[in-house]
Amino acid sequence: MLTVRAPATSANLGSGFDVFGVALGTPADVVRVERAPETTISVTGAGSQYIPEDPKKNTVGAVADALDAPARIRIDKGVRPSSGLGSSAASAAGAAVALNELYDRGLTREELVPIAAEGEALVSGEAHSDNVAPSLLGGFTVVADGGITQVDASIPVVACLPETTVSTRDARDVVPEHASLDDVVDTVGHAATLAVGMTRDDPELVGRGMADRIVTPERTALIEGYERVREAALEAGATGVTVSGAGPGILAVCRGSSRRDVAAAMLEAFDSVGIESRAYQTAVGEGARLYRE
Numbered sequence: 574m575l576t577v578r579a580p581a582t583s584a585n586l587g588s589g590f591d592v593f594g595v596a597l598g599t600p601a602d603v604v605r606v607e608r609a610p611e612t613t614i615s616v617t618g619a620g621s622q623y624i625p626e627d628p629k630k631n632t633v634g635a636v637a638d639a640l641d642a643p644a645r646i647r648i649d650k651g652v653r654p655s656s657g658l659g660s661s662a663a664s665a666a667g668a669a670v671a672l673n674e675l676y677d678r679g680l681t682r683e684e685l686v687p688i689a690a691e692g693e694a695l696v697s698g699e700a701h702s703d704n705v706a707p708s709l710l711g712g713f714t715v716v717a718d719g720g721i722t723q724v725d726a727s728i729p730v731v732a733c734l735p736e737t738t739v740s741t742r743d744a745r746d747v748v749p750e751h752a753s754l755d756d757v758v759d760t761v762g763h764a765a766t767l768a769v770g771m772t773r774d775d776p777e778l779v780g781r782g783m784a785d786r787i788v789t790p791e792r793t794a795l796i797e798g799y800e801r802v803r804e805a806a807l808e809a810g811a812t813g814v815t816v817s818g819a820g821p822g823i824l825a826v827c828r829g830s831s832r833r834d835v836a837a838a839m840l841e842a843f844d845s846v847g848i849e850s851r852a853y854q855t856a857v858g859e860g861a862r863l864y865r866e
């Protein structure tokens with residue numbers, strides 16, 4: 574049996590819609606695989622009651638098909654689905670690494686990205702790779718024109734997840750089809766600032782570079798309490814705040830020393846609007862890790 578721990582991810586980072594993503598230290602999915610004549614899937618853990626075990630509907634089934642690698646697959650969910658932390662992608666990335674090894678396919682992590690993205694196409698309607706790339710490669714990833722650039726980074730963050738859900742498919746429907754040149758110029762400037770910040774492990778630049786006035790405002794409207802949580806996090810010392818993935822999770826970039834205060838402020842702000850939430854105090858971290866048992 575092979576076991577893979579595949580991390581949660583936070584995509585977009587505001588200014589990098591469908592392009593930027595980071596792997597997070599916690600939480601993570603654990604995917605176990607054994608060879609079998611046909612693919613079967615069982616799911617336990619966070620939100621497992623909402624995740625189909627039918628291989629035609631689960632992201633790992635799409636990966637097993639794409640690799641022609643039938644297996645008994647067990648998923649222990651650490652990443653809650655539809656919360657904006659790349660839950661469907663974590664399972665897909667974990668399965669891609671595990672099945673590639675189990676069937677000796679010899680593909681590199683980069684080559685596994687489009688395979689894991691097949692799972693994303695199944696659930697969100699589009700094979701966007703900005704979650705599977707960091708879950709497979711770790712660190713900060715830039716997916717552009719089918720190519721991927723990766724850099725290891727060490728940036729402290731808090732990911733705060735309200736007890737509400739937003740499906741990525743629904744959140745993609747509110748993305749505007751057009752943007753003004755002014756807004757595009759503004760977004761490019763912020764995205765470039767963020768990328769430089771990642772190469773320097775600089776939370777000030779990364780936080781500042783997350784600002785985006787094209788996609789994020791449309792998405793925040795779907796998240797009850799967003800403005801209050803954002804303000805609370807900034808007051809507590811966050812250097813930038815944005816929607817994590819398609820939401821409703823909210824990502825705050827922090828200086829290491831402020832993570833605890835930022836997490837407490839975000840939890841309290843959600844609580845003040847009657848919404849329970851959970852905060853992960855974590856950092857940009859490594860990609861999927863393979864274990865043999």
Ligand SMILES: Nc1ncnc2c1ncn2[C@@H]1O[C@H](COP(=O)(O)OP(=O)(O)O)[C@@H](O)[C@H]1O
Nearest residue numbers: 624631632654655656659660661664696740741
């Ligand atoms: N292995 C899986 N893990 C999580 N969600 C899955 C999986 N397979 C299928 N899904 C479905 O994908 C949807 C969640 O995906 P999505 O809306 O993109 O949110 P997330 O950001 O959590 O991936 C849910 O409808 C869930 O049932």
Ligand SMILES: N[C@@H](CCOP(=O)(O)O)C(=O)O
Nearest residue numbers: 584591657658659741818819
């Ligand atoms: N770029 C995608 C990312 C979706 O991330 P998820 O964690 O919410 O699945 C988008 O913004 O639609």
